[in-house]
Amino acid sequence: MKDLHFILLLLRKEFLLEFRTRSAISGIFLYVISTLFVVYETFVKIQPNVWNTLFWIILLFVAVNAMVKSFVQEKGNRVLYYYSLLNPSHVLIAKIVYNTLLLLVLSLLIWGLFIFFGDNPVKDMGLFLLILFLGSFGFSVTFTFLASLVAASNQSSTLLAVLSFPLIIPIILMLVKISAHALRLIQDTAVSGDLAILVAIDLLLCGVALLLFPFIWRD
Amino acid sequence: MIEKGKIWKFSGVILIVYVIIAGLLIPLKPGIESVEPSYGNAGETLKIQVTGYNTHFKEAGNSLRAWLKWDNGKAIAATEMVALDERRMNLTFSIPNNLPENTEVQAVTLLIDSETDGTSVLPSAIFLTQTEEVIAAEEVPWVKPANFSNNGMITFPFRNILGETIRNTYFHVPLWFGMMFLFLFAVIHSIKYLRKGDAESDLKAEAYTQTGIIYGLLGLITGALWAKNTWGAYWSWDIKQNMTVVALLIYAAYFILRASFEDPEKRARVCAAYGIFAFSTLIPLLYVIPRLTDSLHPGSGGNPAFGSQDLDNTMRMVFYPAVIGFTLFGFWLSSLQFRYLRLQKLREDLD
Numbered sequence: 001m002k003d004l005h006f007i008l009l010l011l012r013k014e015f016l017l018e019f020r021t022r023s024a025i026s027g028i029f030l031y032v033i034s035t036l037f038v039v040y041e042t043f044v045k046i047q048p049n050v051w052n053t054l055f056w057i058i059l060l061f062v063a064v065n066a067m068v069k070s071f072v073q074e075k076g077n078r079v080l081y082y083y084s085l086l087n088p089s090h091v092l093i094a095k096i097v098y099n100t101l102l103l104l105v106l107s108l109l110i111w112g113l114f115i116f117f118g119d120n121p122v123k124d125m126g127l128f129l130l131i132l133f134l135g136s137f138g139f140s141v142t143f144t145f146l147a148s149l150v151a152a153s154n155q156s157s158t159l160l161a162v163l164s165f166p167l168i169i170p171i172i173l174m175l176v177k178i179s180a181h182a183l184r185l186i187q188d189t190a191v192s193g194d195l196a197i198l199v200a201i202d203l204l205l206c207g208v209a210l211l212l213f214p215f216i217w218r219d
Numbered sequence: 220m221i222e223k224g225k226i227w228k229f230s231g232v233i234l235i236v237y238v239i240i241a242g243l244l245i246p247l248k249p250g251i252e253s254v255e256p257s258y259g260n261a262g263e264t265l266k267i268q269v270t271g272y273n274t275h276f277k278e279a280g281n282s283l284r285a286w287l288k289w290d291n292g293k294a295i296a297a298t299e300m301v302a303l304d305e306r307r308m309n310l311t312f313s314i315p316n317n318l319p320e321n322t323e324v325q326a327v328t329l330l331i332d333s334e335t336d337g338t339s340v341l342p343s344a345i346f347l348t349q350t351e352e353v354i355a356a357e358e359v360p361w362v363k364p365a366n367f368s369n370n371g372m373i374t375f376p377f378r379n380i381l382g383e384t385i386r387n388t389y390f391h392v393p394l395w396f397g398m399m400f401l402f403l404f405a406v407i408h409s410i411k412y413l414r415k416g417d418a419e420s421d422l423k424a425e426a427y428t429q430t431g432i433i434y435g436l437l438g439l440i441t442g443a444l445w446a447k448n449t450w451g452a453y454w455s456w457d458i459k460q461n462m463t464v465v466a467l468l469i470y471a472a473y474f475i476l477r478a479s480f481e482d483p484e485k486r487a488r489v490c491a492a493y494g495i496f497a498f499s500t501l502i503p504l505l506y507v508i509p510r511l512t513d514s515l516h517p518g519s520g521g522n523p524a525f526g527s528q529d530l531d532n533t534m535r536m537v538f539y540p541a542v543i544g545f546t547l548f549g550f551w552l553s554s555l556q557f558r559y560l561r562l563q564k565l566r567e568d569l570d
Contacts, residue, residue, distance in 0.1 A: 145496065146493075146496075149476070149489045149492060149493055150476075150479075150489075152480065152485060152489070153479040153480055154479075155479060159475065159476065159479055162472050162475055163472045163475075163476060163493065165468075166465050166466075166468040166469040166472060167469060167496070167497060167500050169462075169465050169504065170500060170503040170504050170507070170508055173508055174508075197503070197507060200503075201500075201503045201507075204499055204502070204503070205496070205499065205500065208495065208496055208499045209496065212413070212492040212495055212496060215413045215488055215491070215492055216488065216489065216492050
């Protein structure tokens with residue numbers, strides 16, 4: 001119970017921080033809108049199989065840009081203060097939950113804009129929403145953890161992309177495959193098995209990240 | 220003599236030397252390379268020319284025997300055999316009017332046996348077509364191929380597409396095994412570093428990762444050469460090839476990460492954490508995802524990566540020593556690299 005209390009407090013802090021310094025979040029929203037606009041300006045008409053890949057690639061780049069600041073916002077004495085006060089697992093869980101929610105909102109925004117500019121190729125809405133959540137969670141775990149690694153270096157955004165893109169490939173491959181099924185591009189009979197693998201990869205990475213984070217955090 | 224601590228290094232080198240000598244010098248078992256023509260009709264007298272590999276048709280003389288065999292075990296013996304030279308031979312079969320299976324086109328296996336070469340098999344050598352419905356029943360001289368001879372030679376199996384490249388099994392596959400062991404040890408040392416904070420563990424993890432990457436690159440190159448000879452291209456966008464490149468990218472990023480931190484203690488901690496995180500993504504990358512899609516590699520689609528039928532006993536005698544030898548050699552390389560890194564660090568500390 002106490003754990004949940006701390007996590008919720010930290011989550012509230014994340015939301016407050018984001019709300020008070022609106023520049024970062026509005027930057028990301030603007031990034032999404034202009035990317036989508038450029039995509040439609042250049043593509044004109046998007047075929048469903050291109051749509052499928054494009055959606056996840058855009059979400060990937062949005063995620064890198066949104067997550068890289070996870071651990072650089074707060075620096076110096078404040079981190080020291082948190083360190084003396086909090087359990088590192090709570091900090092990481094709060095960040096992962098916050099980033100998952102943020103990515104979920106952003107992915108819904110990307111999807112909405114795709115529908116607004118073009119049309120909606122998604123046939124199985126329930127499945128697509130489910131993998132939006134699983135994808136956001138997987139991206140959030142990977143990027144949040146790696147952002148904590150590169151926070152101390154001085155070229156963190158390039159470094160984050162270099163480190164995370166190869167690591168994200170298992171997740172993104174599963175996502176593209178399942179979402180192709182949700183778009184009815186392929187008939188996938190083993191979709192529940194694929195979902196189970198995606199969940200397993202997400203949970204594996206989450207578990208490893210939770211185990212390792214305490215070592216990274218003590219600065 | 221040899222110091223105790225060095226025995227494993229010497230045995231690694233001796234095993235590799237043994238693997239190179241045995242793996243390259245043991246000849247391939249005589250086999251059937253091709254059959255011309257590879258189709259025929261029921262009821263006709265079929266004349267085919269067989270091209271063998273490493274065979275001694277002339278030398279075999281009277282001990283030569285040949286059969287065409289159906290899946291249900293029925294077989295007919297060749298009526299006439301003329302050896303043109305050691306590698307080429309003409310065979311004549313009188314195909315029965317009523318083929319023993321129900322399909323229109325039936326694949327038959329060619330079996331050749333002789334005292335000098337032992338038994339050679341070519342599955343689906345000839346496709347026979349059942350031309351007419353049912354012709355009056357006839358007496359077919361069905362036989363059961365038996366009394367196979369064994370020439371007693373130590374050979375590697377002959378596989379039609381693989382040919383001599385089957386020897387790459389002793390280099391390509393053990394290099395992958397070695398790479399996985401090296402990465403595993405790198406992770407163990409990373410975990411050790413996070414638990415104990417000993418600077419040497421960090422250097423060891425770096426050394427193991429470096430050797431692991433070299434093994435990975437060598438595995439990729441031997442694989443690409445093999446693919447050129449069997450699949451027709453160096454790179455076929457096979458899922459396992461792609462995932463391997465991804466794995467190597469992950470470990471290349473490890474060195475970028477190392478280079479971007481000044482403080483050695485911070486660098487060691489961050490890199491250890493990344494190394495463990497990266498290793499845990501290797502499991503879905505190399506063992507789960509490739510099973511989900513079609514792959515040109517043997518053993519895709521849910522089977523173990525290496526089926527038991529892919530190796531015969533002679534190959535096992537070379538393959539297992541190769542795995543052990545390349546792994547031990549990798550550990551030796553890593554320990555040398557570790558000592559070099561330690562000296563480099565000492566010099567930096569002195570400056």
